[in-house]
Amino acid sequence: xxxxxxxxxxxxxxxxxxxxxxxxxxxxxxxxxxxxxxxxxxxxxxxxxxxxxxxxxxxxxxxxxxxxxxxxxxxxxxxxxxxxxxxxxxxxxxxxxxxxxxxxxxxxxxxxxxxxxxxxxxxxxxxxxxxxxxxxxxxxxxxxxxxxxxxxxxxxxxxxxxxxxxxxxxxxxxxxxxxxxxxxxxxxxxxxxxxxxxxxxxxxxxxxxxxxxxxxxxxxxxxxxxxxxxxxxxxxxxxxxxxxxxxxxxxxxxxxxxxxxxxxxxxxxxxxxxxxxxxxxxxxxxxxxxxxxxxxxxxxxxxxxxxxxxxxxxxxxxxxxxxxxxxxxxxxxxxxxxxxxxxxxxxxxxxxxxxxxxxxxxxxxxxxxxxxxxxxxxxxxxxxxxxxx
Amino acid sequence: xxxxxxxxxxxxxxxxxxxxxxxxxxxxxxxxxxxxxxxxxxxxxxxxxxxxxxxxxxxxxxxxxxxxxxxxxxxxxxxxxxxxxxxxxxxxxxxxxxxxxxxxxxxxxxxxxxxxxxxxxxxxxxxxxxxxxxxxxxxxxxxxxxxxxxxxxxxxxxxxxxxxxxxxxxxxxxxxxxxxxxxxxxxxxxxxxxxxxxxxxxxxxxxxxxxxxxxxxxxxxxxxxxxxxxxxxxxxxxxxxxxxxxxxxxxxxxxxxxxxxxxxxxxxxxxxxxxxxxxxxxxxxxxxxxxxxxxxxxxxxxxxxxxxxxxxxxxxxxxxxxxxxxxxxxxxxxxxxxxxxxxxxxxxxxxxxxxxxxxxxxxxxxxxxxxxxxxxxxxxxxxxxxxxx
Numbered sequence: 001x002x003x004x005x006x007x008x009x010x011x012x013x014x015x016x017x018x019x020x021x022x023x024x025x026x027x028x029x030x031x032x033x034x035x036x037x038x039x040x041x042x043x044x045x046x047x048x049x050x051x052x053x054x055x056x057x058x059x060x061x062x063x064x065x066x067x068x069x070x071x072x073x074x075x076x077x078x079x080x081x082x083x084x085x086x087x088x089x090x091x092x093x094x095x096x097x098x099x100x101x102x103x104x105x106x107x108x109x110x111x112x113x114x115x116x117x118x119x120x121x122x123x124x125x126x127x128x129x130x131x132x133x134x135x136x137x138x139x140x141x142x143x144x145x146x147x148x149x150x151x152x153x154x155x156x157x158x159x160x161x162x163x164x165x166x167x168x169x170x171x172x173x174x175x176x177x178x179x180x181x182x183x184x185x186x187x188x189x190x191x192x193x194x195x196x197x198x199x200x201x202x203x204x205x206x207x208x209x210x211x212x213x214x215x216x217x218x219x220x221x222x223x224x225x226x227x228x229x230x231x232x233x234x235x236x237x238x239x240x241x242x243x244x245x246x247x248x249x250x251x252x253x254x255x256x257x258x259x260x261x262x263x264x265x266x267x268x269x270x271x272x273x274x275x276x277x278x279x280x281x282x283x284x285x286x287x288x289x290x291x292x293x294x295x296x297x298x299x300x301x302x303x304x305x306x307x308x309x310x311x312x313x314x315x316x317x318x319x320x321x322x323x324x325x326x327x328x329x330x331x332x333x334x335x336x337x338x339x340x341x342x343x344x345x346x347x348x349x350x351x352x353x354x355x356x357x358x359x360x361x362x363x364x365x366x367x368x369x370x371x372x373x374x375x376x377x378x379x380x381x382x383x384x385x386x387x388x389x
Numbered sequence: 390x391x392x393x394x395x396x397x398x399x400x401x402x403x404x405x406x407x408x409x410x411x412x413x414x415x416x417x418x419x420x421x422x423x424x425x426x427x428x429x430x431x432x433x434x435x436x437x438x439x440x441x442x443x444x445x446x447x448x449x450x451x452x453x454x455x456x457x458x459x460x461x462x463x464x465x466x467x468x469x470x471x472x473x474x475x476x477x478x479x480x481x482x483x484x485x486x487x488x489x490x491x492x493x494x495x496x497x498x499x500x501x502x503x504x505x506x507x508x509x510x511x512x513x514x515x516x517x518x519x520x521x522x523x524x525x526x527x528x529x530x531x532x533x534x535x536x537x538x539x540x541x542x543x544x545x546x547x548x549x550x551x552x553x554x555x556x557x558x559x560x561x562x563x564x565x566x567x568x569x570x571x572x573x574x575x576x577x578x579x580x581x582x583x584x585x586x587x588x589x590x591x592x593x594x595x596x597x598x599x600x601x602x603x604x605x606x607x608x609x610x611x612x613x614x615x616x617x618x619x620x621x622x623x624x625x626x627x628x629x630x631x632x633x634x635x636x637x638x639x640x641x642x643x644x645x646x647x648x649x650x651x652x653x654x655x656x657x658x659x660x661x662x663x664x665x666x667x668x669x670x671x672x673x674x675x676x677x678x679x680x681x682x683x684x685x686x687x688x689x690x691x692x693x694x695x696x697x698x699x700x701x702x703x704x705x706x707x708x709x710x711x712x713x714x715x716x717x718x719x720x721x722x723x724x725x726x727x728x729x730x731x732x733x734x735x736x737x738x739x740x741x742x743x744x745x746x747x748x749x750x751x752x753x754x755x756x757x758x759x760x761x762x763x764x765x766x767x768x769x770x771x772x773x774x775x776x777x778x
Contacts, residue, residue, distance in 0.1 A: 029578075039609060041610050041611075042596065042597045043579050059579075060599070063703070064595065068609045098492035098493045102487065102491060102492070102578055103485075103487035103492055104488050107487070120493070165568070166566060169565040173559075173561070176557060177558045179607060189493075190419075192420065192572055207450050208430065208431045208449055208450060208453075217570075218635075220428060220430060221635060222570035223429075223457075228568075244611070247608060
């Protein structure tokens with residue numbers, strides 16, 4: 001449950017932004033956007049006027065939305081004829097999330113609200129959500145704590161000779177029993193993510209996933225994450241998993257190996273730790289995201305691993321960190337072209353990784369909160385490679 | 390891998406439909422649509438002209454797309470300036486999937502292809518995919534066989550006193566080890582699904598999910614499926630799970646109980662079996678979907694359970710079956726308003742269920758293939774309630 005104060009604070013932040021853009025209100029139809037403002041993820045649309053009370057219009061389940069949401073005006077979804085009159089007649093400029101709303105949805109609302117103008121507020125919406133409240137930071141820390149506890153247990157269930165898939169199953173089983181909600185929300189078009197990656201081979205570490213490591217997966221329809229490959233001696237195992245608790249996603253990566261790692265991979269890993277330390281120090285309000293990325297690339301290059309940073313040559317991702325919260329791919333992105341300053345309370349997964357073709361994948365990932373003192377680690381267990389006998 | 394013949398057959402079916410609608414071609418950008426025609430689910434866009442060879446334009450990973458797809462023209466995604474010239478100049482009317490394409494995506498392509506007309510081909514696309522090829526029916530049967538094998542093992546891991554969540558974790562663990570790919574694709578806006586439902590309480594069986602039973606879930610952000618409620622004696626446990634193998638989804642439900650079921654619930658269950666038997670007989674080409682739904686409602690009403698059919702009073706879903714394949718919610722839908730005839734080779738999950746407030750949820754679900762002899766069961770294990778000591 002989110003409190004009325006939490007909901008009101010989010011809504012008033014949005015209303016200030018709408019006012020600044022000269023908009024009369026916004027309609028949100030994407031489930032997690034509705035949840036953020038209304039505290040319920042039932043099938044509903046929320047109208048938030050630039051001033052005054054929002055209206056939550058619910059398709060299914062109205063009873064459940066009323067139980068869950070702290071809002072006061074919660075109604076059945078109006079008929080097409082009545083929809084226009086649910087909104088104030090003077091609301092002519094309406095914000096809408098063009099990043100996730102299908103064309104059919106915009107057409108549906110635009111037809112009912114003929115004569116009013118729709119304006120894309122996708123970036124504004126994502127910017128608001130990137131800054132977490134105290135309540136949200138607590139949720140993120142709790143998510144990070146539970147996920148961390150599963151990572152700490154990996155040496156108890158990771159066995160030499162098991163398939164990547166077996167390791168994934170063992171990890172996911174424990175995560176689920178610990179209350180993991182499972183479904184990892186992503187906003188970007190064309191992305192999908194099932195819980196995490198258990199990858200031990202550097203050979204097929206690339207794919208559609210916007211990240212350094214994809215994994216081979218189980219088929220061409222699910223070409224990411226664990227495969228049927230067997231985990232063998234002296235080959236690092238990369239575990240990159242998300243925990244979802246009360247909707248809040250923590251994201252972390254650790255490396256495990258039976259025996260030893262190749263010296264080149266160890267050097268790459270040490271470089272990843274160095275990059276993470278640099279970024280953690282700089283996760284302060286006002287620092288420009290793009291500069292962090294370019295400096296991370298610089299460290300990788302000076303370390304002699306520039307062409308293996310964030311993916312194998314030709315498949316390199318152009319980022320080193322991403323906002324995370326109710327979605328896995330929130331703002332800000334620590335990436336080229338992202339010339340915006342960090343803000344206190346943003347939560348960011350920092351994930352410097354290296355792919356050394358033929359040898360394997362190594363790296364580190366933790367979720368941090370931006371603060372005046374630098375990044376506060378929300379996934380607070382040791383970073384080093386876990387060596388198993 | 391899909392073969393060149395399989396891909397060519399799908400593409401030529403589409404081309405005939407495009408020709409019939411006077412379109413010059415279609416652009417597909419939704420991952421599973423691209424996969425269906427191209428055999429790869431990398432991040433790519435496919436141009437399929439009304440006649441001639443398709444072009445697969447790949448953002449990431451080009452190398453992997455080339456390994457996976459049987460198509461011949463596979464290229465890097467063009468720059469914005471070059472995109473228009475990748476398509477034939479005479480292609481002026483272009484099909485696009487407005488049901489799933491975000492507004493930003495349509496705007497992106499419409500800007501690059503200024504002067505050309507975009508036409509919504511969402512229904513056409515779903516209709517084509519609803520009819521499965523021999524290869525696809527084999528995939529569906531394999532998916533149903535593996536999923537069935539997990540259901541047969543439930544008595545070995547379902548324990549009195551465990552939480553719904555524990556049961557979900559045990560089921561999902563075995564499904565994953567058996568090769569389950571996990572991510573269940575849904576097309577409908579505002580729907581999400583994480584593998585399945587393990588629900589023992591009738592109290593919170595409603596929610597945003599378009600189905601008879603939602604489950605309470607673990608939080609307001611994930612309000613479906615297993616909760617922390619404990620499984621107790623004489624209360625039926627409903628397990629509704631999807632298996633995803635090589636992308637193909639099978640969908641089934643079975644009921645388990647420690648001790649006995651309330652006689653009213655047993656009557657409701659028997660009625661579900663009766664409705665399923667009726668529907669299975671009628672799953673023949675030419676039969677109208679809506680009539681099947683209305684007749685199912687009639688049987689439920691005559692049995693005295695009309696107000697509890699497909700959900701509790703006030704929360705009833707208006708369907709009794711749905712197409713299933715690469716997505717959980719394919720065409721056709723056995724629902725009111727769906728006045729189209731069944732076609733041979735369509736695969737449909739039939740799921741008559743009843744919710745008796747205060748007592749529990751019961752029902753059955755199997756995936757069938759439409760054939761001249763009626764529905765062929767792809768999830769072929771006994772339907773009855775499993776009574777545990």
